[in-house]
Amino acid sequence: MPITQPPAQPTQLGQLRTFISLFLPICLALLIIGGMHYYTFYTTEHSSIESTESLNVDLAQRMIREDIADVVKDLRFLAAHIESQGLPEALPWTREQRIAEEFRAFAKNKGLYDQIRYLDDKGMEIVRINYNDGNVEVVPYVELQNKANRYYFREALAQEPGGIYLSRFDLNVENGKIEEPFKPVIRFGSPVVDHSGNKKGIVLINYLGSRLIDNFSRAAASIADHIELLNGDGYWLSSPRHENEWGFMLDSNIRFQNDNPLAWQKIANSENGQFETSQGLFTFTTVYPLKAAISALPETIKTVNDGQQQFPRWKIVSHIPHSQIASTFPLFLKNNGALYLSMFILVFVGTGVLARTTYLHRIAEAQRDYEQRFRHTLENIDLAAVALDKQGKVTFCNNHFLDITGWKREDVIGRNWIRQFVVDDDQEQVSGIIRQMNTPQTFPSHLELRVKTRDGKPRLITWNNTLSFDSKGEVIGVTGIGEDITEMRRTQRELLKLYQAVEQSPSSVVITDPQGDIEYVNPKFTEVSGYSAQEVIGRNPRLLKSGETSRDEYSTLWQTIRSGGEWRGEFHNRRKNGELFWEAAAISAIRDNEGNITSILAVKEDITEKKRLEKEVEKQNRELALAETMAAMGRMASMIAHDLRNPLSSVKMTLQILDKKADPAVSADTNELCRISLEQIRYMEEILSDMLSYSRPDALKPEWIPIDKVIDLSIGMSQRRQHKKKITLRTRYHSGLPTLYADATKLRQVFSNLIANAFQATVDRDNPQVSIEAMIELGHEGTNVRVNICDNGCGIDAEDQKRMFEPFFTTRAKGTGLGLAIVKRILDQHQASIHVSDNTPVGTCISVILPINPAAQESTTENREHEQDSYRR
Structure with missing residues (x-):
């Protein structure tokens, strides 16, 4: 009699009992799983809605604060x-x-x-x-x-x-x-x-x-159909229903609390939160615009602002009705009904199959247990695992391999590895490696191989190979454990490409650490500055400073960079050889994944030539405009002089003859009219003379002249008006006044005009006074002579001071408006300047600053500018 009984033959009743014992618990489990699934689905959806609402409300608040x-x-x-x-x-x-x-x-x-x-x-x-x-x-x-x-x-x-x-x-x-x-x-x-x-x-x-409203809507784009912005009184500033907006400006009482009184009570009395009422889910937070504004200020200024103003508030509110939240069950059925029906059918069929194959399963259980332990190890590593037999067919692959290639397990197991998964260019090489399994001593333990994926894009995987042997020591296959290095190789290529782009960039590139010490410069930097990379690595870029950029500008630069912005501007820097050059720079911070500044990047372009050309073009444009204006003035003045001077001369001559042959029988009124006519003709001749003088300036005839003599002659030309108006004139010439290299006639015209204007300004004063003072002045560009002409007249308002040297501008009823324009023209020819200021306590002061030698002055200015370019820091 055998020691053990053979297993009983399966009967239909036994199979039915086995089926029922398996089917009922599985159905119950399926029902429980479905209920739990739905509960999880509902909870997840509800939590997702709450999280999404809170996240978008916070994003909108952050956007407003940042704006x-x-x-x-x-x-x-x-x-x-x-x-x-x-x-x-x-x-x-x-x-x-x-x-x-x-x-x-x-x-x-x-x-x-x-x-x-x-x-x-x-x-x-x-x-x-x-x-x-x-x-x-x-x-x-x-x-x-x-x-x-x-x-x-x-x-x-x-x-x-x-x-x-x-x-x-x-x-x-x-x-x-x-x-x-x-x-x-x-x-x-x-x-x-x-x-x-x-x-x-x-x-x-x-x-x-x-x-701000557009940014607010974009920040919460996923809930834009139900997010709102309210002011502290509940009026809408932004709403999906635009007709509700700006009620407080339109004398409308449309407010949030009218429709949602309970919700508004909670929202108005809390800073932020989330709650549900019979009207739905409300998510809200509070924005204090003034606090947001103060937060952007330095700490020293924040304390000044605290408590100065009330803090108005805005409310950001999102509202989802209950009907939208409660619609999860139909959605669950729509998404999972087919799945559970399929699972029920599958359970029914599978249970029958399972009941029939239980016996066979028990027989093979021991062998499967071994295989499962082995494969469990491979399944739980975060590396790809593939096993091949000696013919190159796949006998095993883990989930990680399927994840990175996109293949399904049934598309892999039993397929020929070379034809199915190796790219065409590598198939011959891999075929040779498969054949090397017969000679384990030469079989490669390491290999980089491109593997085909389901979407046709190969992945580069580095394999560590281990041969498998049977009990007789014969090779039966190979197991490869591989790591996907596709992204690593791509990153290496991108880094190389980026490095080459920076190295070959036509712009200077400088990278520093957060403290500003240089870590990298490209060849263009060396070409522009003259410093090699070895000379500047570890040093601060301030070695290029020329001293023309202020501390405030550098402070603004660093503040912009550290706040996450990009600073753009220009530097006037110094090359290694001391030569100055202009650079346009864009500087920004490089941050890691946590937002910390790791480096600072500066991209700069040499714009020295561009600056020079811009100045040249600007100068030529000014000269061209002036030449065109003067040409037009000259043509007009010539026409007027030609058409008016001859008739005026004839009339003047006739009146002068009548005046000399005055007949006592002629009435005094007639003689007075004759005199007035002569004065008007002289006035018109002065106008013509001024227009010709301004439109056709004569070339200077400079000579060495004493300034005090020129002023005295100018005073003499105006003495008749001085005595007539009983004006007190005081002159003061400082000792040691130098001679000037200038045109004496032109300067007499300048001072005569200015003295006459000063006399004219005092006509309404009871005690008219005019003072003239000449002195030596040491300026940045050399030694000058300063002449101050001051009066106690009516003064000149600020707006007229701005325009008083413009051609044809005058505040008097009579006058061409060219006198001061001619003065300015003559002084410009002498490279001199003129300034206007208020006299104390009343009146006006005109200051004329004349260089002793204009030609030398110009040379000194050029030398000084060159010196500043060479030595200024």
């Missing part, structure tokens, strides 16, 4: 730049021109601001820049307005130095009406102080609110 912070940085940059340049204390014309130039360039570069204005401490607009669809307009002086009574001026000026004023977010109003189409704006203001800390005005920026 406001960027505007504040721009505002403080403009205010600090004006202060650092000393513009609040500059002459009005210089201040307005330079601020307008700075604002125009800034507005064009940024393209974000509707208006940029500079107002003085009285509320008067000094400069206003309008930006509209890419067009930058400097508003003419006559259109500038006084904003002293506007709330935003008073509140901005009330801030401490360095402080920030932020207006409410509303619609732009022009001439008392809301501008259409609607233009949302936020006004940002900051005081401007002089070097003593006294407030001299404010910089005011009108930020286009539509950009």
Whole structure:
């Protein structure tokens, strides 16, 4: 009798019992799994919705804060730049021109601001820049307005130095009406102080609110159909339903709390959160615009702003109705119904098959257990594993291999490795390696091989190969464990390409560490600067400094880089040989995955020749414009002189004859009319003379002359008017006045005109006084003679001072407006200058600064500029 009984033969009843014992538990398990699956699906979907809402609300809040912070940085940059340049204390014309130039360039570069204005401490607009669809307009002086009574001026000026004023977010109003189409704006203001800390005005920026709203919508694009921006009173600033927006500006009471009173109570009394009501899921957070603005300021300025203004708040709210949240079950059935039906059928069929094959499974269990332990090891490593037999057919592959190649297991097992998976160019080489299995001593243990993937893109894998042997020691196959190095090789090629691009770049490239010490320079840097890489590695780029860039500019550069921005500008640097050159630079930080600065990159272009050509073109344009103007003036003056002088001479001669032959019988009135006519003819001759003098300037006839003698002769030419008007004239000549190399006739014309103007300015004074003082002045460009002509007359207002040397500009009823223009022309010919200032306590002072030797002065200036270019740091 056998020691063990043979297994009982399976019967239909036994198979049925086995089927039922397997089928019912599996069905129950399938039902439980389905319920758990649905619960997990519902929980996941709900959590995903909550997370998505919270994430998008936070992104929108962060975007608003960053937008406001960027505007504040721009505002403080403009205010600090004006202060650092000393513009609040500059002459009005210089201040307005330079601020307008700075604002125009800034507005064009940024393209974000509707208006940029500079107002003085009285509320008067000094400069206003309008930006509209890419067009930058400097508003003419006559259109500038006084904003002293506007709330935003008073509140901005009330801030401490360095402080920030932020207006409410509303619609732009022009001439008392809301501008259409609607233009949302936020006004940002900051005081401007002089070097003593006294407030001299404010910089005011009108930020286009539509950009903030667009950025807000883009930041939360995935929930744009139900995210809203509210002000502190519940009015919509942005809503998917645009008709609800700006109720507080349109005298409408459409507010969030009207439809959602319970939700608004929670939102209004909390900073942020997420909750559900009968109306749905609400996610909200609070934005404090002023706090966002203050956060962008340096720590020393933040304390100035704290507590100065109330902190208005905005609310970002997303709302999903319950109907949208509760729609998960139909979605679950749609996504998984076919799966569970298939699983039920599969369970039914599979259970039958399983019941039939249970016996066979038990017999093979031991062998499978061994194979599973072996393959389990290969399955759990993060490397590709493939086993081949001696014919090159695949007997095993792990999941990692399938993941990186995209093949399914059934597409791999049993297939010929060479034909199916090796690229054509490598098939011959791999065939030879397969044949080498018969000689284990020569079989390669390491191999890099390109493997075909399902999508046709080969992957480069490095294989470590191990031969498998049977119990008799015969080779039965090979197992390869491989690592995908495709991306590593691609990265190496990209790095090489990038390195070659930088090395061959036509621009200088400099990379430093976070402290500014040079780590790398390309050959172009050596070509431009003259320094080799070995000379500059480990050193600071300040070795190129010429001293012309201020500390404030460098401070702005570093602040921009460390804040994550890109700084662009120009440097006037020095080469190794001491020669100065211009560079246009773009500098930014290189950050790691955590956002920490690891290096600083500078890309620079030599623009020295470009700068020189720009100056040359500008000079030629000025000369050409002047030549054209003078040519036109000359033609006009010649025509007038030709057509009027001869008739005037005839009339003048006739009147002079009548005057000499005065008949006592003729009435006194007739003689008076004759005298008046002669005076008018002389006046017209003076006009013609001035026009010819201005339009056709004579060449200088210089000689060495004493300045005091020239002034005395000029005074003598005006003595008749002085005595007639009883004007007190005082002259003072400092001792040691040098002689000048100049045209005496021209200078007499200059001083005669200026003295006559001073006499004319005092005609309405009870005690008219004019003083003339000549002295030596030591300037940066050599020794000069300064002549001051001052009067106690009515004075000249600031606007007239700006235009008084323009041709044909005059404030008198009589006069050509060419006298001072001729004076300016003559002084320009002498390379001299003229300045206007107010006299104390009343009147005007004209200062003429004459170089002793204009030719030498020009040479000295050129030498000085060359010296500065060579030695200035």
